Amino acid sequence: MTQSRRDLSPQELSGVGLSPGVSIGTAYEVEPQIVAMYPIRIASDEVTSELKRLHAALKESRLQLEKAREKLEAELGKEHSHIIDAHLLILQDPLLLEEIEKKIQEELQSPERAVREAAENWISAYRSLEDPFFRERGSDVEEVVQRLIFNLMELDSHGQEGLPEDLILVVPEASLFLLVEYPLERVKGLVVKRGGTTSHGIIIARSYQIPVVAGIQNLKEVIRTGDTLIVDGTLGVVRVRPSEQEIRSYQARVRKEQKLQKELVGDTSPCLTSDGQRIFLYANVEIDSEVPLGLRLGGGGIGLFRSEYIYMKDKQKPVSEEQQFKIYKDLAKVVGGRPAHIRTLDFGGERHPYFSPILGETDTALGLRGIRLSLRYPEIYREQIRAILRGSAYGNLKIVLPMVSDVDEVVQARRLIQAAKEELLGEGVAFNEEIEVGIMVEVPAAVIMLEALCPHVDFFAVGTNDLVQYTLAASRTDDRIANLFKPLHPAVLKSLYRVAQVAAAEGVLALVCGEVASHPVYVRLLIGMGFRHLSMSPFAIPEVKGRLREISCLEAAEMVKDVLRQATLAEVEDYVNEFMKKQKTEVIS
């Protein structure tokens, strides 16, 4: 049977650029379900030992399957074990084995890579079958391959030394796990099948200046591990197996962009508008390693420290107080007198083997997340609060409560925080007794009840991504309704305006955290509404700072008045486009 042959000619794939910049590197297809990475190639003197490893892994896989079959037969009887029989036969398939061995011996591929590549030919052949029953057998092959690769990796001692230094990860979606688990210093680019602009993986990639191109549906058919790729996140293009000449011209562009970035960084002067108003800029960070970078670029502090990644470090149980304390202590030491706003645990759609079953499979956005989860599991919350409090002895840490929709939630959370303080006092452990506690304003109920919330909080942090999602009842991860997820919608603008007004009247500081703060038009609207504290992805800060110097607060306030008179999204967009045309500035829609 002929198998589908892969076209090896240079190709250009267009998608959407989600993180700007250009990079050249080696493609690496991330295995579904497996987080660690395996080497792509082996040395010629390793062939014998690697073949041995292959056969050991085959044997281990066979034993596992036989055990599974025994168990299944004992529990359900013989007629259900045939599917395992099929898996066993796939594992021992003479054609598959021959292909794998050939790839190891002749092409010096690592066994993992050889298994994946040999199987992929079969899987794609199955995918092209018309009969749905037989087409589905491709997933049996996939299951067997996953098992085999997993067992191979268990037997491997290469670690990351067999990996190239210029990885371009090829993934179905950009999850946070991806960038927490993989050696980021080697990742030069990301090619993603799907994923919105606000998925956490993309946000991290941006702050690490890793170019990202997403929305490439047929990447599996075109790109294979080991291919040379050029990822152009500025234009949203991926070049697969480019010619020498193309590579050279891109290398020149890479150098130019790096130079430009260096010039933007390093400006640490305060940020003033053209009419002399001071604007405070902060950095949003996903993981602790971004903190120094955020401070270097932003100066003002950390506007939003998402604590979820800390929980990603242990997938079996919540992270201990000690582990968390160490991270918050380091954070506090680095920021010193500058504030670092730590948002307590808020999983929203990220997969976590321990928490996901608790959160429930459906409707994570509307379900048990943020403060709701913390109040329901006060033991988990207590450890986090104690860790933050202990960290606050070393620097200006603040606590942010996510997903607040009712005053009572704040009262309850503060009671738990107070209890933790008393415990620490009793234990004689140092902490900042005056630590500030604020809330995320991201649920419309909080916007409506803002006056009632004021007496209970030290500050507001407006989470624009979620506020847009909840105000418009439009998920930000569903591509089909991407046209509804619009921060410029008048309902969103009116909500933000209300927050700015109420916060100013009540004397509560309001900080806006979200990607919109780095949008050229949006930042103008936020300033015009009265916001003076903005937090964004670290790398957006230098550019925003430059832009703010050309904005006058008075003019921006006039613009807000006009914009708020518009009744529909289309009218707002028209107004904004017209305005920007006059400003001769490019609009990112």
Add this chain to the structure above:
Amino acid sequence: MIRKTLRIKSELGLHARAAAKLVKLTSQFESDIKLSRLNVEEQVDAKSILGILLMAAAKGTEIEVMIDGKDEEMAMEAVVGLVNDRFGEEQ
């Protein structure tokens, strides 16, 4: 080399369980055993479950069996028996 045309009569066609039985059977013979859909040039190795399933032979499909080797007669008899027995499916 001997060849014979057979019709797949089992309800589910040459599905995973049937293919598994066929592979277990053919693997016992030394001879080279190939299958193809009738009048289709592409052949699959009858000792490879991946190859057999890729034929996607539903009920009613006519397949050609080609066997070459020392024990070809015995192998053919066994294969014909299994296919005509509808792979031992209960009716």
